[in-house]
Amino acid sequence: MRGLAALLLLLCALPLRAEEVVLGLSQNRVSITTNFDGSEILIFGAVKRETALPEDPLQVVITVAGPSQQLTIRRKDRRFGIWVNSAAVPIDSAPSFYAVATSAPLRQTLSETEDLRHSVTVPRAIRSVGAPADVGDAQLFTDALIRIREKADLYQTLEGEINFREQTLFSSAIALPANLTEGNYTTRIFLTRDGAVVSQYETVIHVNKVGLERFLFNLSREQPLVYGLLSLAIAIIAGWLASAAFTLLRQG
Numbered sequence: 001m002r003g004l005a006a007l008l009l010l011l012c013a014l015p016l017r018a019e020e021v022v023l024g025l026s027q028n029r030v031s032i033t034t035n036f037d038g039s040e041i042l043i044f045g046a047v048k049r050e051t052a053l054p055e056d057p058l059q060v061v062i063t064v065a066g067p068s069q070q071l072t073i074r075r076k077d078r079r080f081g082i083w084v085n086s087a088a089v090p091i092d093s094a095p096s097f098y099a100v101a102t103s104a105p106l107r108q109t110l111s112e113t114e115d116l117r118h119s120v121t122v123p124r125a126i127r128s129v130g131a132p133a134d135v136g137d138a139q140l141f142t143d144a145l146i147r148i149r150e151k152a153d154l155y156q157t158l159e160g161e162i163n164f165r166e167q168t169l170f171s172s173a174i175a176l177p178a179n180l181t182e183g184n185y186t187t188r189i190f191l192t193r194d195g196a197v198v199s200q201y202e203t204v205i206h207v208n209k210v211g212l213e214r215f216l217f218n219l220s221r222e223q224p225l226v227y228g229l230l231s232l233a234i235a236i237i238a239g240w241l242a243s244a245a246f247t248l249l250r251q252g
Contacts, residue, residue, distance in 0.1 A: 094126045
């Protein structure tokens with residue numbers, strides 16, 4: 001009985017979570033078909049409170065991260081009139097897609113310490129710790145990767161793109177480009193105050209190939225010889241049909 005009483009006293013002494021996220025998604029599954037040209041995920045939710053609204057305003061940060069990949073970034077230099085690889089830096093982990101949206105300017109929303117702790121911004125989401133000793137500017141390789149993927153809309157920083165109404169309801173749309181990698185896309189929502197995270201929530205969006213796209217993908221991985229022969233046969237038939245159509249047009 002004494003142990004039970006002590007446990008109850010301990011639970012009563014623990015602070016209540018004053019604010020937490022209640023989340024919704026317009027869809028938690030994206031299907032990649034042969035004519036897939038991108039999609040848009042609407043992320044919306046509310047702040048559940050156990051106490052009155054504090055005076056200091058809340059901010060919201062949303063991140064969506066695709067499956068991580070190992071990469072090697074190479075730099076080319078012109079030597080003796082030709083372009084050759086002069087240096088290479090391995091990237092231990094880089095998300096295939098990454099978007100971070102905020103309800104206010106990023107540096108007003110999240111402190112450097114919290115960014116480091118939770119790996120929120122695009123540079124923090126990339127991990128590279130194995131740069132060769134003879135490469136003195138390894139960070140430039142990571143910066144180049146970020147620039148390339150930003151141009152392809154695979155990395156997105158959407159400052160102020162979260163609509164946060166009355167410190168309670170929030171929503172944001174994340175555009176997914178056509179060149180998505182199949183897998184689970186981790187979605188995180190952070191509530192912050194004065195740059196510090198006060199609550200967070202995590203869920204997953206599933207991105208999968210379906211139909212003919214799924215069949216061809218599985219065939220290329222499981223039976224590459226059959227896939228190669230099928231591709232060759234399709235190319236031959238397409239060429240023959242094009243030639244026959246051209247001959248008929250000339251005769252007509």
